[in-house]
């Protein structure tokens with residue numbers, strides 16, 4: 286029996302007919318030459334919605350509660366689309382845009398999020414529409430060359446000579462993970478030569494990683510994901526200035542070696558998340574070399590110093606690292622995501638190479654066809670490099686550095702203010718653009734006691750967040766609760782931050798008055 290033609294089926298079966306119609310209509314939403322005007326119109330609607338919102342917001346947050354937003358988002362019927370983009374954007378206003386946390390606002394001073402530069406947003410629009418994938422040449426062409434140039438440029442800024450290489454990643458956590466994966470395989474390759482080719486799991490138990498107590502938690506997580514266990518990371522004490530103490534590292538390395546264990550990597554931090562402290566890189570490099578250990582520098586935060594006009598010297602010695610993490614989506618003012626891992630000796634990237642017949646067979650490598658998948662732990666990968674490219678081509682590196690310099694200078698001025706204020710305690714002199722402090726006034730002539738300060742400061746933070754008037758962060762120092770500012774907005778003035786400080790003081794005094802009332 287002859288099967289019916291599509292036309293006959295449409296005539297006989299209404300349901301089939303409407304599905305065909307739907308598919309035909311859906312092709313109007315494919316980005317192609319025919320629909321290009323519609324692309325421009327719809328994207329402009331989206332861009333206008335954000336632009337209008339940013340012009341109208343007067344504070345970083347509305348203070349909306351999560352239960353309210355959960356209910357609103359939950360009430361959307363995802364199986365019933367709206368008539369058009371305008372309707373979807375209008376709905377999105379209520380679900381997201383009205384209540385988003387806005388990093389461009391000068392009273393957002395919480396985490397390592399930055400206001401973003403416009404050339405990078407142009408890059409986002411271009412890269413997602415073309416949708417290149419940075420794994421192979423036949424999915425990327427020039428995009429691969431642009432990413433490679435930026436890797437070379439960054440390596441040059443670090444001061445790597447010889448044959449450095451690297452790759453863009455989704456963020457600092459992934460960059461750190463990849464660096465430690467390479468360090469692990471490098472260490473294991475050395476161990477195997479003396480162990481008659483022992484299998485990987487048999488060797489993992491002997492590996493140790495050294496990093497300061499103030500380093501980022503992604504180091505512990507990486508160790509765990511690499512099969513070493515969280516406790517393979519040896520926490521090294523910091524000195525008074527929150528930088529890793531080289532004498533303490535030397536002692537820890539010696540102890541490890543005496544115990545017959547292998548110092549796989551020393552992880553230095555160039556800009557700790559809480560204190561902005563930069564470990565003494567050259568001294569740590571010398572120790573790592575003496576113990577035949579890998580040196581990774583986590584410059585997720587401090588990476589922006591590579592383009593600083595006044596503070597580049599804080600990174601002195603970074604060129605001695607074996608690998609470096611740089612987060613462009615922090616101190617290069619790029620939208621998430623944009624990060625890179627750089628290797629002093631690019632050939633070390635072979636530790637993450639795998640040849641898949643369908644994608645990157647060895648024959649392609651032999652034919653010298655460029656590919657990036659050999660260097661990455663991702664396969665399909667965004668062309669995030671384009672954002673940094675357009676930023677450098679439009680604004681230039683010095684302008685980016687100037688934005689970070691502004692934030693560093695502002696932090697220094699805020700630091701002096703807080704240090705001279707009897708109601709605040711500053712945990713450490715600011716080194717980059719963070720400030721860790723707590724509100725601790727005199728109550729009846731005596732300094733508010735530690736335990737009371739411990740409950741008061743998180744309560745201040747929560748109350749301010751709920752008001753939406755500012756967003757600040759919190760952290761712990763020696764087990765005690767502190768508040769934290771991370772300043773990355775070059776548009777924020779000292780006056781703006783002073784307003785947040787006064788808000789903290791008012792909120793804290795109000796909360797204290799409430800508790801005394803309750804107690805009385």
Ligand SMILES: *Cc1c(COP(=O)(O)O)cnc(C)c1O
Nearest residue numbers: 456457458501556558583585586
């Ligand atoms: C932010 C940060 C990371 C993690 O980077 P993500 O991009 O958030 O994954 C790692 N290390 C340090 C020092 C950081 O400040």
